[in-house]
Amino acid sequence: MKTNRMPRVISDRFLQLLTVLSAALAVVVLTSLFVYIFSHGLSLINADLLRSDYWSLSKIVALDETRNQPGSYPRPENLGAEVAWSEKWGVGFVDHLSHEKKQLVLIEAVAENSPLASAVDTSSGANQGKPVAMSAGLQVEKIDFTDASGTADFTGMLASARAAEVAETLDQSAAKLTSMFIKTPGGGIRGSLVSTAYLILVSLLIALPIGIASAVYLSEMAKKNKVNAAIRTGIETLTGVPSIVYGLMGVSVLFPITAAMGAKTTNILLGALTMAIILLPTIIRSTEEALRVVPQGLRDASLSLGASQTQTIFKITLPCAMPGILSGILLSIGRVVGESAALIYTMGTFINDQPGLLKQGTSLAVHIWSVMSGEQPNFELACAISIIILIFVLILNLTVKLLSRRLQKSFR
Amino acid sequence: MGNLFFNRFLTQASFSVNRSAVNWELFKKGMNEMKKLFVFVLTALLVAGCSTAPKTDPTEGGTATPSASAAINVYTRDATSGTREAFEKAGDFAEQLTSSAIEVSSNGDMATKVGADVNGIGYVSLSTDFAANGVKPLNFEGVAPSEATVLDGTYGMQRPFAFTTRAAGDYESAEKEQLIAAFLDFLQNSTEGMLVVEKAGGVVDKSQGKAWAELAANHPIVNEDNSAITIATCGSTSVEKTLKAALEAFQPLAGNFQFTMNQTGSGDGYKRVLGSEKDGANRADIGFASRAFKSGEEDTSSAMASGQYCIDAVVTIVNEANTAVANLTQAQVHDIFTGTVTSWDQIQ
Numbered sequence: 001m002k003t004n005r006m007p008r009v010i011s012d013r014f015l016q017l018l019t020v021l022s023a024a025l026a027v028v029v030l031t032s033l034f035v036y037i038f039s040h041g042l043s044l045i046n047a048d049l050l051r052s053d054y055w056s057l058s059k060i061v062a063l064d065e066t067r068n069q070p071g072s073y074p075r076p077e078n079l080g081a082e083v084a085w086s087e088k089w090g091v092g093f094v095d096h097l098s099h100e101k102k103q104l105v106l107i108e109a110v111a112e113n114s115p116l117a118s119a120v121d122t123s124s125g126a127n128q129g130k131p132v133a134m135s136a137g138l139q140v141e142k143i144d145f146t147d148a149s150g151t152a153d154f155t156g157m158l159a160s161a162r163a164a165e166v167a168e169t170l171d172q173s174a175a176k177l178t179s180m181f182i183k184t185p186g187g188g189i190r191g192s193l194v195s196t197a198y199l200i201l202v203s204l205l206i207a208l209p210i211g212i213a214s215a216v217y218l219s220e221m222a223k224k225n226k227v228n229a230a231i232r233t234g235i236e237t238l239t240g241v242p243s244i245v246y247g248l249m250g251v252s253v254l255f256p257i258t259a260a261m262g263a264k265t266t267n268i269l270l271g272a273l274t275m276a277i278i279l280l281p282t283i284i285r286s287t288e289e290a291l292r293v294v295p296q297g298l299r300d301a302s303l304s305l306g307a308s309q310t311q312t313i314f315k316i317t318l319p320c321a322m323p324g325i326l327s328g329i330l331l332s333i334g335r336v337v338g339e340s341a342a343l344i345y346t347m348g349t350f351i352n353d354q355p356g357l358l359k360q361g362t363s364l365a366v367h368i369w370s371v372m373s374g375e376q377p378n379f380e381l382a383c384a385i386s387i388i389i390l391i392f393v394l395i396l397n398l399t400v401k402l403l404s405r406r407l408q409k410s411f412r
Numbered sequence: 413m414g415n416l417f418f419n420r421f422l423t424q425a426s427f428s429v430n431r432s433a434v435n436w437e438l439f440k441k442g443m444n445e446m447k448k449l450f451v452f453v454l455t456a457l458l459v460a461g462c463s464t465a466p467k468t469d470p471t472e473g474g475t476a477t478p479s480a481s482a483a484i485n486v487y488t489r490d491a492t493s494g495t496r497e498a499f500e501k502a503g504d505f506a507e508q509l510t511s512s513a514i515e516v517s518s519n520g521d522m523a524t525k526v527g528a529d530v531n532g533i534g535y536v537s538l539s540t541d542f543a544a545n546g547v548k549p550l551n552f553e554g555v556a557p558s559e560a561t562v563l564d565g566t567y568g569m570q571r572p573f574a575f576t577t578r579a580a581g582d583y584e585s586a587e588k589e590q591l592i593a594a595f596l597d598f599l600q601n602s603t604e605g606m607l608v609v610e611k612a613g614g615v616v617d618k619s620q621g622k623a624w625a626e627l628a629a630n631h632p633i634v635n636e637d638n639s640a641i642t643i644a645t646c647g648s649t650s651v652e653k654t655l656k657a658a659l660e661a662f663q664p665l666a667g668n669f670q671f672t673m674n675q676t677g678s679g680d681g682y683k684r685v686l687g688s689e690k691d692g693a694n695r696a697d698i699g700f701a702s703r704a705f706k707s708g709e710e711d712t713s714s715a716m717a718s719g720q721y722c723i724d725a726v727v728t729i730v731n732e733a734n735t736a737v738a739n740l741t742q743a744q745v746h747d748i749f750t751g752t753v754t755s756w757d758q759i760q
Contacts, residue, residue, distance in 0.1 A: 060664040101518055123664040125637035141661070142607075158611050183660065255693040264584070265644065265672075266693045348694070350672040360672055373492055373649055373675075377517065 037390070041383025044099055049384060052188030053353040054367075056139070061132045061180050064118035068176050073111040083108045084167035089174070090114030093140060093163035099187065099380045105156065105163050107182075110134045115177070122179065134182075140166060142181040145174035152178065189385060191353040195268055195361030199343075200336050202272035202357070203279060204329065210276075211283030212318075212325060218284070219291045220313050238281040247342030250274030254346075263358040271347035271363070278342060279332045286331060290324020291317060327400040334396050337389055340365040349373070364389055483755050484748060487526055487534035488513040494650025494702055495519065499535045499726045502552075502569040503745035510751030519613075523547055523729065530731045531756075533748060538562065538725035539613045547729040551739040562615045562725040568742070570725040573614060573651045574701045575599075576710075576718035578685045583697065587633060588641050589716065591669055592697055594631035595643065598665070599658050599721045602627050606722075612657040614722030624665065631666075638667035645673045647681025647700035654722060655700065678702050682710040 073090030083092040090111030096104045110116050116134050121127045142156040143166070155161050155169040158181075170177075222228040250270060255263075258270045294317050302312040318325075340363070348360035349370050355361035362370055368385050371378040488509060489496040500506045516522045519536050526532040527546035538557055542549050549557050552569050561567035577596070583589040598605040603621035610616050628634055645655060652675045659671050674696065681699035683689045687710070702724065705712050712718040728740055736756035740748075747753040 056660055058660045058663045101520060121664075124635050124667040125639050127668075158607050160611070181661065181664070251693050259693075265695065270693070346693075348672070348674050349676065350674050352672070360674075377490060377492060379517065 037383045037386050040379055041381075041385075041387045044380050044384035045387060049188055050193065050388075051190055053184070053186055054188055054191055054351045055353055056183040056186035058141075058181065058183050059132055060122050061119040061182065062122045063115050063177055063180075064120070067115045067118050069115065070171075070174065071115070073114055076109060076111070079109060084163040086167040086170045088171050089116060089177070091116050091134070091167075091170075093166050095163045098185075100378055103157075103162070105140045105161065105166055106136070106185075107134055107138045107140060108136055116180075119180065132182075137185055139183040139185065140180070141183055143170070143174075144178040144180070145170070146176050146178060147173045148175045156181070187381065189364070189367060189381075189388075191351060191355055192362050192364050192367040192385075195347075195352065195355040196337065196363045198268050198355060198357065198361070199272050199275060199347075199363055200333055202269065203275035203336055204332065206273065206276035207279040207283055207332065208329065211280050212287050214280075215284045215287035215291065216313055216318070219288045220317065221309070235281050235284055239285065242341070243278055243339055244341040244345070246274055246278050247345035250277070250342065250346040258358065261358065265360055266346055266348045267358045268347055268355060268361045269357045271343045271361075272357075274342050274346045275336050275339060278339070279335060282332055282335060283328050286328025287321070287325050290321035290328065293324060294320045323403045323406050327403045330396045330400045330403075334393050337363070337392060338365060339363070340369055344369060481755050481757050482531045484753070485529055485532045486510055486513040486749055486751070487522055487529075487532055488515055488749075489519075489522060489535075490515055490517055492649075494648070494724070495535065495537055495726055497650070498571050498702070498724060499569065499728075500749075501571070502726060503742060503749055505746045505750050508750045510749060512751060513749070520545075526729050526731060528731075530733050533728065533730050535726050535728050537613050538615060538727050539610075540727070540729075542727075542729065543732075546732050548732045548734065548738075550728040550730060550737060552728065552745075553741055554739055557725060557727045559615055562723055563617050567725065569727065570615075570723050571703055572720040573648070573654065573722050573724060574681075574704055574718070574720045575647075575698055576682060576685060576705060576712040576715045577698050578690065578716065579714045580716040582690075585641070587636070587638070588643070588697070590631065590633040591638055591641055591666060592643060593717065594628075594634050594666060595659075595662055596698075596717050596721075597627050597631065598624060598662050600719065604661065604665075605658055608657040608661045609654045609722050612654040613724070614654045615725050616722045628665070634666040636667050638669040642670040642672060643698065644696040645671065645675070645698045645700065646684045646694065646696035647675060648678040648702040649675045650678075650702040650724065651675065651700040658721075675700070681705075682712070686710075686712065686715060 070088035071090070073087060075085040075087065075092075079085065079092055083094050085092045091114055092108040092110075093105050094108045096106050098104050119132045119134055121130050121132050140156045142154050142158040144152065144154045146152050153169075153173065155166050161169065218228065218232060250273065251266065254270055254273050255266070257273070258267055261269070263269065298316055298320060299312055302316045303309070307315070343363055343366050347362065347366065349362060349366060350360045351367055351370050352359060352361040364385050368382045371381050371385075486509075489499075500509070514525070516525050516534070519540060522534045522536050523540050523542075523545035526534040536547075538559070540547075551557070552567060555561050555567045557567050557569070562570050575596070577592060580589070583592070599609070601620070601622055602624040603618060604624045606616040606618050606621045610618070643659075645659075652673065655675075656673065659673070663669060663671075674694065678701040680689075680694070681701040682705055683699075684692075684694050684696045685699040689695065701710075704720075705718070728745065730737060734756075737759055740759075744753070744759055748759070753759055
């Protein structure tokens, strides 16, 4: 007996070991992924990232002629040691390393009566001549000035100057500041958040009614014949088609539709239409599943009380299936948030700070693609966006779990 | 060392085993042994992970003076880098990079790493501050890299950043056409435009530049409110940095126009402004390529304007303490970066 048992024990142990090994590997891989993403991206996550624009706003400002001369502005006492203060112009600069690894010179403080406080916008357009607030955090690209003898020169980031040099040059040489080229910091993801919201709303608006209605037809009304079985198999197969194929179809087949509505380029509506098609199989499947769980007894009771089939479906079956349908919707939202390949084709890769339905824009996932595809991949920003997506998907998944638990409970 | 690792992870690992074991009825028996195994496996994996990880982040710089027989440490940029693309093309070793190459994530990172490794060799763009990073630029085919040799074409490791526009009259509005002409004038000919392009890493001949105030007189459109106009660019991803800097600098000079940049690759530069996709969903106004447009298949003669606005130059660098090499030929670059030559004295 004992000799007979040994090989069995060994093979059992081997199989057990295999499962444990796989589990350990999965744990290690997933943990290291999380550690990587969080260690790189967490430092960037703050309200400013969510609120600010991705693109810098450039401005060229000029100073009020009557005040455009050096004076004496004592250094405010509350400034830190790292601030380079220009006594004659009453402005303080700091060095800053951006998350794109770019050395920046930022304005830190401007004295109340400094000539710089009189800056006005010189660009033609609605804001021409309007005052520009020299607030802390603005990038000093270039300061053009003339010295005492009238020779033009410039300083700032375009002259590769650091904060201390800018302040020193202004104090020593500048007799008059001809113009200043300043930029807002940028680097935020507000535009992509808005685009993602647009995308989710519009694609669900299109996919939900169609998806739920077809699921109701397929599972409640359609006869069980070969054609309907083929349709069902077809829909299930569609779930497995790579999304990039849908993207190609979207840009070639659906683009004329959005072009007829006035779109010149790929746009968010086109992305939403494509996403709606991608979502259809998911929504149909999950709605069908939800309808299947509704006990037959409920339908029979309704029918035996004299309700028509349609009344039964819309007043009894669908409401009972609601939690299941809702979890399908949440899964769809997760799908939209995670999609990138199809959207690169249909929405473009330009990060748009003022997205509109017929304009280009990027979802959060495509935003990651955009910041990673350049000459200088921005790992920090990509990881920060990943964290936001992860948290969003986590919340969705928890909600799905909650809903499906409720669904199971209600029919126990 | 091994013991230390083991102990450190023992506590964490057994904790996670306990948690997962609760649901795992199958393994109730013999769980203790499994636990030990799990811990061992986890430790082994972590140790293995730790020992292979430093490959991408070497900290050992070696001794201060390199010996001629020392092994060469090849550094490379990540696969999406345009600098890497340009360098691989110049060394004629695309797709053949040695597998022992250490990958770094940026131009500055490359300079720092090679500056810390006496046996390192890598490549950066010409705009890098060599001395500050402790690296030495190498001559290519006997020519020292400098702005002058790049501009006169004798330094070979370079590529042009070229552009082409849609055909004259093929724009949504006449204002847009004028604005694009103004932008290209700013980009190519103004000192202000050249300055921002140079600061963003491009090589330009600033002696040819004119003040924008002077050039702007030919472009009355820049004095209008252009906030309703959107210029669309496409093509090479390598031009992104210089192009973005130039567009952002030109915005306040030309009535705050809008722009969209869809940089996807040099191949799309011609296609989306003059070629097969010029009226499609991805149409653009200015197309860019980080190479010259191919004569014949990319015929830019119908464009309103085409040309090049700057040159991108790549420089091979070694640690400044390295005296074994000062000049490399294309064949030598090829051999070093494909792994055929692995030590300094093998360089012929």
